[in-house]
Amino acid sequence: MGGFKKFLMRGNLVELAVAVVVGATFSGLVQALVKDLITPLIAAITGGGGPDFSQYVFTVNGAKFMYGDFINHLLSFLIIAAVIYWLVVMPMTRVIAFFDRDRKATEKKCPECLSDIPVDASRCAFCTAELSQVRAADRPPA
Structure with a gap:
């Protein structure tokens, strides 16, 4: 039982748990940003039917395809990927290059x-x- 306790209390596991919680919260924040600000802005600029892309659907033989919801999730993914790249990957690459x-x-x-x-x-x-x-x-020497 002591080994299990040591495993749970290791720094890596605690840091990973914090990262997951912060990541999930950040994901929710970005999804709200896309749904509440970006898609209405796109709809206002393009003169679309409504500010919420998640309502855009088409039906084939009774099957509903919610392509608008996919657009919302795609925008969320692109924003999260860009933030991670610019705020995590680029700085870490520079730090590693500096030390190497x-x-x-x-x-x-x-x-x-x-x-x-x-x-x-x-x-x-x-x-x-x-x-x-x-x-x-x-x-x-070269």
């Missing part, structure tokens, strides 16, 4: 199979191609 800029290369590409291999390797571990015998430490 001074890091010394530890791997190179094999000229035969293009696998990543250690810089000092004399033979590729993947295709067994023999590499040049000049070690990285002995090479003249």
